[in-house]
Amino acid sequence: MNAMPREPLQGELTVKTGTRTELVNVTRKVAEILPAAFSGICHVFVPHTTAAVTINENADPDVGHDILAEIGRLVPDHNPVFRHAEGNSAAHVKAALLGSGVSIPVARGKLMLGTWQGIFFCEFDGPRSRRIVVQLTPAPDS
Amino acid sequence: MNAMPREPLQGELTVKTGTRTELVNVTRKVAEILPAAFSGICHVFVPHTTAAVTINENADPDVGHDILAEIGRLVPDHNPVFRHAEGNSAAHVKAALLGSGVSIPVARGKLMLGTWQGIFFCEFDGPRSRRIVVQLTPAPDS
Amino acid sequence: MNAMPREPLQGELTVKTGTRTELVNVTRKVAEILPAAFSGICHVFVPHTTAAVTINENADPDVGHDILAEIGRLVPDHNPVFRHAEGNSAAHVKAALLGSGVSIPVARGKLMLGTWQGIFFCEFDGPRSRRIVVQLTPAPDS
Numbered sequence: 001m002n003a004m005p006r007e008p009l010q011g012e013l014t015v016k017t018g019t020r021t022e023l024v025n026v027t028r029k030v031a032e033i034l035p036a037a038f039s040g041i042c043h044v045f046v047p048h049t050t051a052a053v054t055i056n057e058n059a060d061p062d063v064g065h066d067i068l069a070e071i072g073r074l075v076p077d078h079n080p081v082f083r084h085a086e087g088n089s090a091a092h093v094k095a096a097l098l099g100s101g102v103s104i105p106v107a108r109g110k111l112m113l114g115t116w117q118g119i120f121f122c123e124f125d126g127p128r129s130r131r132i133v134v135q136l137t138p139a140p141d142s
Numbered sequence: 143m144n145a146m147p148r149e150p151l152q153g154e155l156t157v158k159t160g161t162r163t164e165l166v167n168v169t170r171k172v173a174e175i176l177p178a179a180f181s182g183i184c185h186v187f188v189p190h191t192t193a194a195v196t197i198n199e200n201a202d203p204d205v206g207h208d209i210l211a212e213i214g215r216l217v218p219d220h221n222p223v224f225r226h227a228e229g230n231s232a233a234h235v236k237a238a239l240l241g242s243g244v245s246i247p248v249a250r251g252k253l254m255l256g257t258w259q260g261i262f263f264c265e266f267d268g269p270r271s272r273r274i275v276v277q278l279t280p281a282p283d284s
Numbered sequence: 285m286n287a288m289p290r291e292p293l294q295g296e297l298t299v300k301t302g303t304r305t306e307l308v309n310v311t312r313k314v315a316e317i318l319p320a321a322f323s324g325i326c327h328v329f330v331p332h333t334t335a336a337v338t339i340n341e342n343a344d345p346d347v348g349h350d351i352l353a354e355i356g357r358l359v360p361d362h363n364p365v366f367r368h369a370e371g372n373s374a375a376h377v378k379a380a381l382l383g384s385g386v387s388i389p390v391a392r393g394k395l396m397l398g399t400w401q402g403i404f405f406c407e408f409d410g411p412r413s414r415r416i417v418v419q420l421t422p423a424p425d426s
Contacts, residue, residue, distance in 0.1 A: 009281035010181070010247060010254075039294070041279075041327055041421050043183055043245050047256030049199040055384045056376055057333040066373035067380050069365040074216060074358060081211040089208035092198055096209050100197045100259070101245050103327050103385050105294060105419035112294075112417050114331030117384070133254050135247035137183050137279045137325075137421045139293035151423035152323070152389060152396075183421075185325055185387050189398030191341040216358060223353040231350035234340055238351050242339045242401075243387050275396050277389035279325050279421045 009136040017126035021072065023054075023064040026132065027111070027118040033134055036109040040139035045101040047133055050091035050125035052098035058118030071097070091124035098122055106136070151278040159268035163214065165196075165206040168274065169253070169260040175276055178251040182281040187243045189275055192233035192267035194240035200260030213239070233266035240264055248278070293420040301410035305356065307338075307348040310416065311395070311402040317418055320393040324423035329385045331417055334375035334409035336382035342402030355381070375408035382406055390420070 011033045015024050030044055046053045057063040075093045082089040102119065105112040113119075121132060153175045157166050172186055188195045199205035217235045224231040244261065247254040255261075263274060295317045299308050314328055330337045341347040359377045366373040386403065389396040397403075405416060 010249060041183070041325070041419055043247065045245070045247050045254070047254065047259060049197075049205070049256065049258045054380045055333075056380050060368055060370075062367040062369070063333070063373065063376050066366045066368050067377050070359060070363065070373070070377045071380075073363075073365065075212060079212065079215075081215065082208045083204040084202055084208050085204070086202075089205065089212070092205050093209050093212045096196045096198055096213075097239055097381055099241060099244075099383060102383075103245060103329070103387060103419075105327065105329050105417050107294060112329070112331065112419075114333065114415075116333045117331060131256075133247050135183055135245075135254075135281065137281045139419060139421045152391060183325070185389065187387070187389050187396070189396065189401060191339075191347070191398065191400045217354060221354065221357075223357065224350045225346040226344055226350050227346070228344075231347065231354070234347050235351050235354045238338045238340055238355075239381055241383060241386075245387060273398075275389050277325055277396075277423060279423045 011134045013132040015121050015130045015132060017123035017128055017130060020126055021068050022123040022126060023068060023120040025118050026121050030119055030134060031111055034106060034109050038109055038136055039107050041137045042104045042106045043101055043135045044119055045133040047131055050088055050095055051130055052095045052100060052122040053102050054098050054120050054122055055102050055117050056120060057116050059116055088125045094124045153276045155274040157263050157272045159265035159270055159272060162268055163210050164265040164268060165210060166263040167260050168263050172261055172276060173253055176248060176251050180251055180278055181249050183245050183279045184248045185243055185245045185277045186261055187275040189273055192230055192237055193272055194237045194242060194264040195244050196240050196262050196264055197244050197259050198262060199258050201258055230267045236266045295418045297416040299405050299414045301407035301412055301414060304410055305352050306407040306410060307404040309402050310405050314403055314418060315395055318390060318393050322393055322420055323391050325421045326388045326390045327385055327419045328403055329417040331415055334372055334379055335414055336379045336384060336406040337386050338382050338404050338406055339386050339401050340404060341400050343400055372409045378408045
């Protein structure tokens with residue numbers, strides 16, 4: 001991070017979701033905005049209240065299906081206890097359970113993800129156009 | 143973050159909760175401790191095991207109600223499988239599901255939260271006096 | 285972090301799990317790799333898709349039992365909706381719910397955990413040999 005001119009440490013991505021609930025693999029898009037010399041933390045942040053971000057299996061898309069199906073079984077759309085007038089309370093609950101951010105260690109421009117890991121944007125109230133903020137915090141190499 | 147004298151990058155907030163389970167909006171309190179020139183990550187950390195912190199809707203308080211109600215339905219207080227003698231195992235499980243920290247990107251002193259997002263302290267075993275640790279890690283501007 | 289020579293800001297731990305689902309207390313191992321002069325964030329990252337990391341009670345092991353039991357009741361191993369051929373979809377869902385990373389504030393080499401908090405590696409598809417990546421991002425003292 002000491003090279004001049006410095007590259008920006010905050011970036012933004014957009015995601016267009018195509019259905020109500022969906023996992024969108026954003027691993028490559030995140031990886032592409034990492035400066036080659038960067039080491040530290042890459043924080044992927046979702047500035048929405050009915051969407052989330054998670055890290056899970058990159059290889060078999062059935063895993064994403066199973067995660068969405070199981071979260072949907074746990075938190076059904078219709079529930080007599082829900083008061084929120086927009087009718088998307090389940091999406092807010094799912095967003096709270098999965099979380100609005102993930103932090104990934106980075107070494108010299110490379111995400112230190114495990115072999116099977118990818119970064120997934122989680123749509124719970126689509127289809128919509130969504131944003132992702134990526135914030136890098138450097139940990140200088142020795 | 144280069145101005146002299148440097149402002150502290152770790153702060154602490156206190157929250158008094160008034161009931162058993164409750165979401166307390168701490169967005170303003172967190173925002174107030176950000177130095178105007180700070181860019182990077184603001185990490186909000188809860189040093190308790192029966193409380194959590196989450197980011198969700200700031201506008202309609204019914205959303206907070208629905209989140210607490212649904213988490214309460216999923217993880218009921220009484221469960222024959224629970225062994226912990228204090229009787230608050232459900233609060234520990236809820237804390238594990240929502241998590242003890244959230245990280246928010248900050249640009250020049252401003253939390254990069256989405257339009258509808260706020261930061262909520264989640265009380266699951268109140269009423270109590272609680273602490274929140276705020277840690278800033280800088281990402282120098284170019 | 286200004287002392288010369290600099291100590292490395294990224295480390296790795298290994299954990300051997302002994303059973304299918306298990307919480308392993310890694311607080312001491314994480315604490316041991318913190319340089320004495322370090323202040324900032326310690327991010328504990330699990331590069332696996334059927335394991336997670338959480339912060340919860342360090343004192344009574346019954347709490348860990350109750351968390352695993354309740355998560356196991358919520359997300360049972362067998363579910364007609366699961367498609368993933370490996371048969372470990374429940375482990376992937378649990379990993380998504382608890383999350384792949386935790387961030388802990390550090391002040392001069394000391395984790396700012398609460399009195400009752402510890403850091404737990406969460407095995408959901410063991411027994412296996414697992415890795416943990418620890419990434420430090422500095423927040424210089426004033």
